[in-house]
Amino acid sequence: MSIEKAYNSWAEQYDTNNNKTRDLDAMVTIEVLSNYDFKNVLELGCGTGKNTGWLLNKAERIIGLDFAEEMLNTARKKVSDNKVE
Numbered sequence: 001m002s003i004e005k006a007y008n009s010w011a012e013q014y015d016t017n018n019n020k021t022r023d024l025d026a027m028v029t030i031e032v033l034s035n036y037d038f039k040n041v042l043e044l045g046c047g048t049g050k051n052t053g054w055l056l057n058k059a060e061r062i063i064g065l066d067f068a069e070e071m072l073n074t075a076r077k078k079v080s081d082n083k084v085e
Helices: 003-010 020-033 069-078
Strands: 038-044 059-065
Parallel strands (some): 038 059
């Protein structure tokens, strides 16, 4: 199975599975970026939008990209804001 197919099949449960790497990423993102505000953010590998919601308070505009369409579909359901594409 390709990585893209694996992430597409994982998308529905990605946010609820026990995943220490995902949780560490969210924690480090907040710790490293909390003192900054941004005009534009390009969120590469945005997945299910796990960091996008937090970034909404830090950026004027966010573009989220991911190669797994199902991860993007989950992100679209979670994050509905005109600042996010």
